[in-house]
Amino acid sequence: MAAPSSKNSYEAIKNDIVNRRFKPIYLFMGDESYFIDELTELLSETVLTESEKDFNMQIFYGVDSDVNEIISSARRFPMMAEYQLIIIKEAQNLDKFELLEVYANNPMPTTILVISYKHGTVDKRKAIIKKIDKVGVVFESKKLYDNQIPGFITTYLKTRDIGIDGKSAQMLSDFVGNDISKLIPQLQKLEVSLPPESTHRRITAEMIERNVGISKDYNNFELVKAVAKKDIASASRIVDYFSKNPKENPIMATVAVLFNYFSNLLECFWLPKKDEVSVMAALNIRSSFFARDYMDGIRNYNATKVMNIISELRTVDAASKGIDNISATHGELLKVLIYKIMH
Template structure:
């Protein structure tokens, strides 16, 4: 359980693809995407379409009876190696803990899949401990934003599609870590690829998602880091004219993440690229140069002042100590303070 969501997901997924099934699975957590993918994979892998007619049952927690689930799980499959039972929305299942009676001694010919979304079962409960001994427990956590670019690249790679780091970061800055919103955009980009092309570019994203390849938080951050006042002002002016597509809250979040990481870099014994990658848990060296540039153009005292300003302007953008200044005016003032 100490492994990351992505690595744990890959491990469970690979076992299912290799038909190394467990008799009972508990998929739980706040990120529904990984739970749904693993459940669908089991549904597609365990039984043939013909076998499903007699050997697949689906229960829904809100109206299911736990005793009926248990008695169904103890039956033998009909003309198949396994029977598959899926319990969806198990967080609404009355007397959930009674599943421990079955989890202690599950049927090897039954594969019981329990989907527990929007939260987790207390790992101290007997039912979880029993499933850990006889089956598989996977906790699907929300990915942090700094994990999303790698997720985007991995998702596309499985489909034979490439994407550069800048484009992956553009999508992350625009969509955030909400995978339910991200996947439809990736699917849209997949079908929008010109025939014969297998690489997503910033130009393709601009045409199909609506993110400007020249005027976005990624480019603003680059301008701020390099202290390119002309470019920063041009982007801020664009944001001011297109506030719905470029909310100030998202811009502040991007800048806060960068400068918080930059501050950590000042305390490193060694400030070379590899040390920065290790300290910030970065998978690619692509963005390390931004931190090397930041270390040259800013000092630790200034970065602490910037972080304080970001907090202040975040509050002002929400109406705290601000009567009339627009989001655009606030952003212009904030960027000026950062760069001067």
């Protein structure tokens, strides 16, 4: 989530907005809409009071707005307020977007211009990026990596005074993936299910099983743990459950989780030190809880075996999509895959 300037992290920008340290121009761009929407909404809630918004807040939509009209509006003075707030939504559809550079050369100190540019980025070599970054904020909202999602879940819930254990966070991560637009509704569903009167609210694997539909005992998290430990009996039980419940446990999701695990594990074999601290640093893991599977994997596999497993995962992924596969069911493919991994 880094921006062209290191000062422009999501948390740093959020903190400045909350403390009313505003910049004249904000450009939020990137492939992850969640962080763009969050920062835009925070500015909408923070800059002006409800009574000030009537005369000092304008929202433009890129697809049907004129850039010259936006610049003209931005050059006006606020009415009975310290600031005026102008938000351009879906700015990626704004015709002649780069003309905003004219305004960025000399922005009004009493105007806060927010540019929400989704599903892509402005070429960072362009002058407009350099101009905005000099006087304001340029924030690139990137998709989180799979291994960052458990940490995001933990942080998101912590801001709502809700705890969650490592296993439960990983269960949700494996089930939803790194699509935050799908993850947030699941977290909100879990939050609503918590007793409001409780002072120590905490999400557990049992709650996830009841409200999200993920089995606390038969899921990709438990499968990876069994595979890492080479616990053949546990892995076989989980795979058998997956085979009997294919809709709730699609093979593509399982293969993706295993591919992510073994790709990270392969990286661990090249580390000068293969201790827990080194593994956590290399894989950007915050908690030792998530490093345990990799420590088990280092003990139970070698680099050559892991490379063969990754190759096999690619083959099974293709076969699950019908490539070079005439009759094998997804359950059969998964059983053979796990057998080859663990033998």
